[in-house]
Amino acid sequence: MPSEEPRRNEFGQTIGRPVTxxxxxxxxxxxxxxxxxxxxxxxPRFLEDLYASTVTGSPASTWTYLATPPLDSPDGLGQWLDGLDADPGAVPLVLCRPDGRAVGTASYLRLDHLNGSVEVGAIAYAAELQRTTAATEAMYLMMRHAFDDLGYRRYEWKCDSMNAPSRRAAQRLGFTYEGTFRNALVYKGRNRDTDWFSITDDEWPAVRSALEGWLAPDNQPGGTQERSLEQFRA
Structure with missing residues:
Protein backbone atom coordinates (compact mmCIF):
# COMPACT_ATOMS: atom_id res chain seq x y z
CA MET A 1 0.00 0.00 0.00
CA PRO A 2 1.27 3.52 -0.68
CA SER A 3 2.57 5.38 2.36
CA GLU A 4 0.26 7.99 3.84
CA GLU A 5 1.04 11.54 2.81
CA PRO A 6 2.59 13.55 5.65
CA ARG A 7 0.45 16.23 7.26
CA ARG A 8 1.47 19.79 6.56
CA ASN A 9 0.66 23.05 8.26
CA GLU A 10 -0.19 26.33 6.59
CA PHE A 11 3.54 26.98 6.02
CA GLY A 12 4.04 23.72 4.13
CA GLN A 13 6.00 22.13 6.99
CA THR A 14 5.46 18.46 7.85
CA ILE A 15 3.91 17.95 11.29
CA GLY A 16 2.96 14.99 13.49
CA ARG A 17 -0.33 13.15 13.54
CA PRO A 18 -3.16 14.70 15.57
CA VAL A 19 -3.66 13.47 19.13
CA THR A 20 -6.69 13.96 21.32
CA PRO A 44 11.69 -0.40 55.71
CA ARG A 45 9.72 -3.48 56.75
CA PHE A 46 10.95 -5.22 53.59
CA LEU A 47 14.66 -4.48 54.12
CA GLU A 48 15.68 -7.61 56.03
CA ASP A 49 14.10 -10.04 53.55
CA LEU A 50 15.20 -8.00 50.56
CA TYR A 51 18.83 -7.85 51.66
CA ALA A 52 18.84 -11.59 52.38
CA SER A 53 17.39 -12.49 48.98
CA THR A 54 19.00 -9.97 46.62
CA VAL A 55 22.40 -9.41 48.28
CA THR A 56 23.54 -12.25 50.54
CA GLY A 57 21.41 -14.79 48.67
CA SER A 58 22.41 -13.70 45.16
CA PRO A 59 25.70 -13.31 43.26
CA ALA A 60 27.38 -9.90 43.43
CA SER A 61 26.94 -9.65 39.65
CA THR A 62 23.26 -8.90 40.32
CA TRP A 63 24.31 -5.33 41.14
CA THR A 64 26.96 -4.65 38.46
CA TYR A 65 24.79 -2.31 36.41
CA LEU A 66 23.00 -0.48 39.24
CA ALA A 67 24.39 2.69 40.82
CA THR A 68 23.91 1.88 44.50
CA PRO A 69 25.80 2.74 47.67
CA PRO A 70 28.06 -0.06 48.98
CA LEU A 71 25.96 -3.11 49.83
CA ASP A 72 28.21 -4.59 52.51
CA SER A 73 25.39 -3.96 55.00
CA PRO A 74 21.61 -3.54 54.70
CA ASP A 75 22.07 0.21 55.20
CA GLY A 76 23.36 0.66 51.64
CA LEU A 77 20.34 -1.08 50.15
CA GLY A 78 18.02 0.94 52.35
CA GLN A 79 19.72 4.21 51.34
CA TRP A 80 19.31 3.37 47.66
CA LEU A 81 15.59 2.66 47.97
CA ASP A 82 15.00 5.59 50.33
CA GLY A 83 16.68 7.83 47.75
CA LEU A 84 14.35 6.58 45.04
CA ASP A 85 11.38 7.03 47.35
CA ALA A 86 12.39 10.65 48.03
CA ASP A 87 12.75 11.39 44.30
CA PRO A 88 9.53 13.01 42.99
CA GLY A 89 10.21 11.31 39.65
CA ALA A 90 10.32 7.77 41.04
CA VAL A 91 8.04 5.21 42.71
CA PRO A 92 10.03 2.21 44.03
CA LEU A 93 8.18 -1.09 44.43
CA VAL A 94 9.14 -4.32 46.19
CA LEU A 95 8.43 -7.68 44.57
CA CYS A 96 7.10 -10.24 47.04
CA ARG A 97 6.34 -13.93 46.92
CA PRO A 98 2.71 -14.83 47.67
CA ASP A 99 3.83 -15.52 51.26
CA GLY A 100 5.02 -11.91 51.56
CA ARG A 101 8.78 -12.50 51.39
CA ALA A 102 10.59 -9.74 49.45
CA VAL A 103 12.69 -11.04 46.52
CA GLY A 104 13.29 -8.05 44.27
CA THR A 105 12.71 -4.43 43.38
CA ALA A 106 11.50 -2.46 40.37
CA SER A 107 10.58 1.20 40.09
CA TYR A 108 8.57 3.57 38.00
CA LEU A 109 11.03 6.30 36.92
CA ARG A 110 11.02 9.53 34.89
CA LEU A 111 7.39 10.15 35.74
CA ASP A 112 5.73 12.45 33.19
CA HIS A 113 1.96 12.38 33.58
CA LEU A 114 1.57 15.53 31.50
CA ASN A 115 2.70 13.61 28.41
CA GLY A 116 1.75 10.11 29.58
CA SER A 117 5.26 8.69 29.73
CA VAL A 118 7.00 6.57 32.38
CA GLU A 119 10.07 4.34 32.62
CA VAL A 120 10.53 1.04 34.42
CA GLY A 121 13.96 0.65 35.99
CA ALA A 122 16.05 0.15 39.13
CA ILE A 123 15.30 -3.55 38.66
CA ALA A 124 17.08 -5.95 40.99
CA TYR A 125 15.85 -9.55 41.04
CA ALA A 126 17.10 -12.08 43.57
CA ALA A 127 18.69 -15.14 41.96
CA GLU A 128 15.64 -17.21 42.92
CA LEU A 129 13.35 -14.81 41.05
CA GLN A 130 15.33 -14.52 37.83
CA ARG A 131 13.92 -16.32 34.75
CA THR A 132 10.70 -17.28 36.54
CA THR A 133 7.04 -16.77 35.74
CA ALA A 134 6.83 -14.35 38.67
CA ALA A 135 9.59 -12.18 37.17
CA THR A 136 7.70 -11.79 33.89
CA GLU A 137 4.38 -11.30 35.64
CA ALA A 138 5.83 -8.41 37.66
CA MET A 139 6.77 -6.58 34.47
CA TYR A 140 3.34 -7.29 32.98
CA LEU A 141 1.57 -5.90 36.07
CA MET A 142 3.59 -2.68 35.95
CA MET A 143 2.94 -2.21 32.23
CA ARG A 144 -0.77 -2.93 32.61
CA HIS A 145 -1.08 -0.37 35.39
CA ALA A 146 0.62 2.31 33.29
CA PHE A 147 -1.35 1.67 30.09
CA ASP A 148 -4.73 0.34 31.23
CA ASP A 149 -5.24 1.99 34.61
CA LEU A 150 -3.52 5.33 33.98
CA GLY A 151 -3.91 5.62 30.19
CA TYR A 152 -0.26 6.40 29.43
CA ARG A 153 1.11 6.64 25.87
CA ARG A 154 4.71 5.55 26.38
CA TYR A 155 6.53 3.02 28.58
CA GLU A 156 10.33 3.10 28.61
CA TRP A 157 13.17 0.72 29.43
CA LYS A 158 16.80 1.88 29.58
CA CYS A 159 19.97 0.01 30.38
CA ASP A 160 23.74 0.13 30.16
CA SER A 161 24.56 -0.89 26.59
CA MET A 162 26.98 -3.47 28.05
CA ASN A 163 24.15 -5.14 29.97
CA ALA A 164 23.28 -7.91 27.53
CA PRO A 165 20.76 -9.68 29.84
CA SER A 166 18.80 -6.44 30.26
CA ARG A 167 18.73 -5.82 26.51
CA ARG A 168 17.49 -9.37 25.92
CA ALA A 169 14.82 -8.98 28.60
CA ALA A 170 13.52 -5.77 27.03
CA GLN A 171 13.24 -7.36 23.60
CA ARG A 172 11.65 -10.52 24.99
CA LEU A 173 9.00 -8.47 26.78
CA GLY A 174 8.09 -6.63 23.58
CA PHE A 175 10.03 -3.36 23.85
CA THR A 176 11.37 -1.75 20.67
CA TYR A 177 15.00 -0.58 20.56
CA GLU A 178 15.19 3.14 19.82
CA GLY A 179 18.89 3.90 19.92
CA THR A 180 21.94 4.46 22.12
CA PHE A 181 22.75 7.62 24.05
CA ARG A 182 26.55 7.68 24.05
CA ASN A 183 28.49 8.89 27.12
CA ALA A 184 25.17 9.26 28.90
CA LEU A 185 26.34 8.67 32.48
CA VAL A 186 29.34 8.14 34.69
CA TYR A 187 28.80 5.64 37.51
CA LYS A 188 31.05 3.40 39.57
CA GLY A 189 34.01 5.11 37.92
CA ARG A 190 33.07 4.05 34.40
CA ASN A 191 31.23 5.30 31.34
CA ARG A 192 27.70 4.25 30.51
CA ASP A 193 26.27 4.35 27.02
CA THR A 194 22.52 3.94 27.52
CA ASP A 195 20.29 1.84 25.26
CA TRP A 196 16.71 3.10 25.01
CA PHE A 197 13.65 0.89 24.44
CA SER A 198 9.94 1.64 24.54
CA ILE A 199 6.42 0.33 24.14
CA THR A 200 3.75 2.76 22.91
CA ASP A 201 0.04 2.69 23.54
CA ASP A 202 -0.72 1.52 20.00
CA GLU A 203 1.70 -1.41 20.48
CA TRP A 204 0.43 -2.29 23.93
CA PRO A 205 -2.63 -4.40 22.93
CA ALA A 206 -0.43 -6.88 21.04
CA VAL A 207 2.21 -6.89 23.80
CA ARG A 208 -0.49 -7.44 26.44
CA SER A 209 -2.09 -10.26 24.47
CA ALA A 210 1.25 -12.07 24.15
CA LEU A 211 2.06 -11.66 27.84
CA GLU A 212 -1.37 -12.83 28.93
CA GLY A 213 -1.16 -15.84 26.62
CA TRP A 214 2.26 -16.76 27.96
CA LEU A 215 1.17 -16.32 31.60
CA ALA A 216 -1.99 -18.40 31.14
CA PRO A 217 -1.99 -21.62 33.20
CA ASP A 218 -2.56 -23.80 30.13
CA ASN A 219 0.72 -22.55 28.66
CA GLN A 220 2.67 -23.58 31.76
CA PRO A 221 1.48 -26.99 32.91
CA GLY A 222 3.74 -28.12 35.71
CA GLY A 223 5.61 -24.82 35.59
CA THR A 224 7.20 -25.41 32.17
CA GLN A 225 6.23 -23.24 29.22
CA GLU A 226 4.62 -24.83 26.17
CA ARG A 227 5.20 -21.78 23.94
CA SER A 228 7.72 -19.00 24.41
CA LEU A 229 6.75 -15.37 24.74
CA GLU A 230 8.38 -14.69 21.39
CA GLN A 231 6.13 -17.34 19.80
CA PHE A 232 3.05 -15.67 21.21
CA ARG A 233 4.12 -12.33 19.75
CA ALA A 234 4.82 -13.93 16.37
Whole structure:
Protein backbone atom coordinates (compact mmCIF):
# COMPACT_ATOMS: atom_id res chain seq x y z
CA MET A 1 0.00 0.00 0.00
CA PRO A 2 1.27 3.52 -0.68
CA SER A 3 2.57 5.38 2.36
CA GLU A 4 0.26 7.99 3.84
CA GLU A 5 1.04 11.54 2.81
CA PRO A 6 2.59 13.55 5.65
CA ARG A 7 0.45 16.23 7.26
CA ARG A 8 1.47 19.79 6.56
CA ASN A 9 0.66 23.05 8.26
CA GLU A 10 -0.19 26.33 6.59
CA PHE A 11 3.54 26.98 6.02
CA GLY A 12 4.04 23.72 4.13
CA GLN A 13 6.00 22.13 6.99
CA THR A 14 5.46 18.46 7.85
CA ILE A 15 3.91 17.95 11.29
CA GLY A 16 2.96 14.99 13.49
CA ARG A 17 -0.33 13.15 13.54
CA PRO A 18 -3.16 14.70 15.57
CA VAL A 19 -3.66 13.47 19.13
CA THR A 20 -6.69 13.96 21.32
CA UNK A 21 -5.15 14.18 24.76
CA UNK A 22 -5.97 15.07 28.34
CA UNK A 23 -3.44 15.01 31.17
CA UNK A 24 -3.33 11.60 32.84
CA UNK A 25 -3.11 10.85 36.58
CA UNK A 26 0.33 10.85 38.16
CA UNK A 27 1.92 7.52 39.09
CA UNK A 28 1.69 7.10 42.86
CA UNK A 29 2.71 4.23 45.18
CA UNK A 30 0.45 1.30 44.38
CA UNK A 31 0.00 -2.38 45.22
CA UNK A 32 -0.23 -4.70 42.21
CA UNK A 33 -1.30 -8.29 42.74
CA UNK A 34 -0.78 -11.22 40.38
CA UNK A 35 -0.95 -15.00 40.60
CA UNK A 36 2.76 -15.44 41.28
CA UNK A 37 3.96 -12.10 42.63
CA UNK A 38 2.77 -9.10 44.60
CA UNK A 39 4.29 -5.63 44.19
CA UNK A 40 4.09 -3.23 47.12
CA UNK A 41 5.42 0.28 47.75
CA UNK A 42 8.89 0.30 49.28
CA UNK A 43 9.04 0.47 53.08
CA PRO A 44 11.69 -0.40 55.71
CA ARG A 45 9.72 -3.48 56.75
CA PHE A 46 10.95 -5.22 53.59
CA LEU A 47 14.66 -4.48 54.12
CA GLU A 48 15.68 -7.61 56.03
CA ASP A 49 14.10 -10.04 53.55
CA LEU A 50 15.20 -8.00 50.56
CA TYR A 51 18.83 -7.85 51.66
CA ALA A 52 18.84 -11.59 52.38
CA SER A 53 17.39 -12.49 48.98
CA THR A 54 19.00 -9.97 46.62
CA VAL A 55 22.40 -9.41 48.28
CA THR A 56 23.54 -12.25 50.54
CA GLY A 57 21.41 -14.79 48.67
CA SER A 58 22.41 -13.70 45.16
CA PRO A 59 25.70 -13.31 43.26
CA ALA A 60 27.38 -9.90 43.43
CA SER A 61 26.94 -9.65 39.65
CA THR A 62 23.26 -8.90 40.32
CA TRP A 63 24.31 -5.33 41.14
CA THR A 64 26.96 -4.65 38.46
CA TYR A 65 24.79 -2.31 36.41
CA LEU A 66 23.00 -0.48 39.24
CA ALA A 67 24.39 2.69 40.82
CA THR A 68 23.91 1.88 44.50
CA PRO A 69 25.80 2.74 47.67
CA PRO A 70 28.06 -0.06 48.98
CA LEU A 71 25.96 -3.11 49.83
CA ASP A 72 28.21 -4.59 52.51
CA SER A 73 25.39 -3.96 55.00
CA PRO A 74 21.61 -3.54 54.70
CA ASP A 75 22.07 0.21 55.20
CA GLY A 76 23.36 0.66 51.64
CA LEU A 77 20.34 -1.08 50.15
CA GLY A 78 18.02 0.94 52.35
CA GLN A 79 19.72 4.21 51.34
CA TRP A 80 19.31 3.37 47.66
CA LEU A 81 15.59 2.66 47.97
CA ASP A 82 15.00 5.59 50.33
CA GLY A 83 16.68 7.83 47.75
CA LEU A 84 14.35 6.58 45.04
CA ASP A 85 11.38 7.03 47.35
CA ALA A 86 12.39 10.65 48.03
CA ASP A 87 12.75 11.39 44.30
CA PRO A 88 9.53 13.01 42.99
CA GLY A 89 10.21 11.31 39.65
CA ALA A 90 10.32 7.77 41.04
CA VAL A 91 8.04 5.21 42.71
CA PRO A 92 10.03 2.21 44.03
CA LEU A 93 8.18 -1.09 44.43
CA VAL A 94 9.14 -4.32 46.19
CA LEU A 95 8.43 -7.68 44.57
CA CYS A 96 7.10 -10.24 47.04
CA ARG A 97 6.34 -13.93 46.92
CA PRO A 98 2.71 -14.83 47.67
CA ASP A 99 3.83 -15.52 51.26
CA GLY A 100 5.02 -11.91 51.56
CA ARG A 101 8.78 -12.50 51.39
CA ALA A 102 10.59 -9.74 49.45
CA VAL A 103 12.69 -11.04 46.52
CA GLY A 104 13.29 -8.05 44.27
CA THR A 105 12.71 -4.43 43.38
CA ALA A 106 11.50 -2.46 40.37
CA SER A 107 10.58 1.20 40.09
CA TYR A 108 8.57 3.57 38.00
CA LEU A 109 11.03 6.30 36.92
CA ARG A 110 11.02 9.53 34.89
CA LEU A 111 7.39 10.15 35.74
CA ASP A 112 5.73 12.45 33.19
CA HIS A 113 1.96 12.38 33.58
CA LEU A 114 1.57 15.53 31.50
CA ASN A 115 2.70 13.61 28.41
CA GLY A 116 1.75 10.11 29.58
CA SER A 117 5.26 8.69 29.73
CA VAL A 118 7.00 6.57 32.38
CA GLU A 119 10.07 4.34 32.62
CA VAL A 120 10.53 1.04 34.42
CA GLY A 121 13.96 0.65 35.99
CA ALA A 122 16.05 0.15 39.13
CA ILE A 123 15.30 -3.55 38.66
CA ALA A 124 17.08 -5.95 40.99
CA TYR A 125 15.85 -9.55 41.04
CA ALA A 126 17.10 -12.08 43.57
CA ALA A 127 18.69 -15.14 41.96
CA GLU A 128 15.64 -17.21 42.92
CA LEU A 129 13.35 -14.81 41.05
CA GLN A 130 15.33 -14.52 37.83
CA ARG A 131 13.92 -16.32 34.75
CA THR A 132 10.70 -17.28 36.54
CA THR A 133 7.04 -16.77 35.74
CA ALA A 134 6.83 -14.35 38.67
CA ALA A 135 9.59 -12.18 37.17
CA THR A 136 7.70 -11.79 33.89
CA GLU A 137 4.38 -11.30 35.64
CA ALA A 138 5.83 -8.41 37.66
CA MET A 139 6.77 -6.58 34.47
CA TYR A 140 3.34 -7.29 32.98
CA LEU A 141 1.57 -5.90 36.07
CA MET A 142 3.59 -2.68 35.95
CA MET A 143 2.94 -2.21 32.23
CA ARG A 144 -0.77 -2.93 32.61
CA HIS A 145 -1.08 -0.37 35.39
CA ALA A 146 0.62 2.31 33.29
CA PHE A 147 -1.35 1.67 30.09
CA ASP A 148 -4.73 0.34 31.23
CA ASP A 149 -5.24 1.99 34.61
CA LEU A 150 -3.52 5.33 33.98
CA GLY A 151 -3.91 5.62 30.19
CA TYR A 152 -0.26 6.40 29.43
CA ARG A 153 1.11 6.64 25.87
CA ARG A 154 4.71 5.55 26.38
CA TYR A 155 6.53 3.02 28.58
CA GLU A 156 10.33 3.10 28.61
CA TRP A 157 13.17 0.72 29.43
CA LYS A 158 16.80 1.88 29.58
CA CYS A 159 19.97 0.01 30.38
CA ASP A 160 23.74 0.13 30.16
CA SER A 161 24.56 -0.89 26.59
CA MET A 162 26.98 -3.47 28.05
CA ASN A 163 24.15 -5.14 29.97
CA ALA A 164 23.28 -7.91 27.53
CA PRO A 165 20.76 -9.68 29.84
CA SER A 166 18.80 -6.44 30.26
CA ARG A 167 18.73 -5.82 26.51
CA ARG A 168 17.49 -9.37 25.92
CA ALA A 169 14.82 -8.98 28.60
CA ALA A 170 13.52 -5.77 27.03
CA GLN A 171 13.24 -7.36 23.60
CA ARG A 172 11.65 -10.52 24.99
CA LEU A 173 9.00 -8.47 26.78
CA GLY A 174 8.09 -6.63 23.58
CA PHE A 175 10.03 -3.36 23.85
CA THR A 176 11.37 -1.75 20.67
CA TYR A 177 15.00 -0.58 20.56
CA GLU A 178 15.19 3.14 19.82
CA GLY A 179 18.89 3.90 19.92
CA THR A 180 21.94 4.46 22.12
CA PHE A 181 22.75 7.62 24.05
CA ARG A 182 26.55 7.68 24.05
CA ASN A 183 28.49 8.89 27.12
CA ALA A 184 25.17 9.26 28.90
CA LEU A 185 26.34 8.67 32.48
CA VAL A 186 29.34 8.14 34.69
CA TYR A 187 28.80 5.64 37.51
CA LYS A 188 31.05 3.40 39.57
CA GLY A 189 34.01 5.11 37.92
CA ARG A 190 33.07 4.05 34.40
CA ASN A 191 31.23 5.30 31.34
CA ARG A 192 27.70 4.25 30.51
CA ASP A 193 26.27 4.35 27.02
CA THR A 194 22.52 3.94 27.52
CA ASP A 195 20.29 1.84 25.26
CA TRP A 196 16.71 3.10 25.01
CA PHE A 197 13.65 0.89 24.44
CA SER A 198 9.94 1.64 24.54
CA ILE A 199 6.42 0.33 24.14
CA THR A 200 3.75 2.76 22.91
CA ASP A 201 0.04 2.69 23.54
CA ASP A 202 -0.72 1.52 20.00
CA GLU A 203 1.70 -1.41 20.48
CA TRP A 204 0.43 -2.29 23.93
CA PRO A 205 -2.63 -4.40 22.93
CA ALA A 206 -0.43 -6.88 21.04
CA VAL A 207 2.21 -6.89 23.80
CA ARG A 208 -0.49 -7.44 26.44
CA SER A 209 -2.09 -10.26 24.47
CA ALA A 210 1.25 -12.07 24.15
CA LEU A 211 2.06 -11.66 27.84
CA GLU A 212 -1.37 -12.83 28.93
CA GLY A 213 -1.16 -15.84 26.62
CA TRP A 214 2.26 -16.76 27.96
CA LEU A 215 1.17 -16.32 31.60
CA ALA A 216 -1.99 -18.40 31.14
CA PRO A 217 -1.99 -21.62 33.20
CA ASP A 218 -2.56 -23.80 30.13
CA ASN A 219 0.72 -22.55 28.66
CA GLN A 220 2.67 -23.58 31.76
CA PRO A 221 1.48 -26.99 32.91
CA GLY A 222 3.74 -28.12 35.71
CA GLY A 223 5.61 -24.82 35.59
CA THR A 224 7.20 -25.41 32.17
CA GLN A 225 6.23 -23.24 29.22
CA GLU A 226 4.62 -24.83 26.17
CA ARG A 227 5.20 -21.78 23.94
CA SER A 228 7.72 -19.00 24.41
CA LEU A 229 6.75 -15.37 24.74
CA GLU A 230 8.38 -14.69 21.39
CA GLN A 231 6.13 -17.34 19.80
CA PHE A 232 3.05 -15.67 21.21
CA ARG A 233 4.12 -12.33 19.75
CA ALA A 234 4.82 -13.93 16.37
Missing amino acids: WTVRPAVVPVTLVGEHVRLEPWG
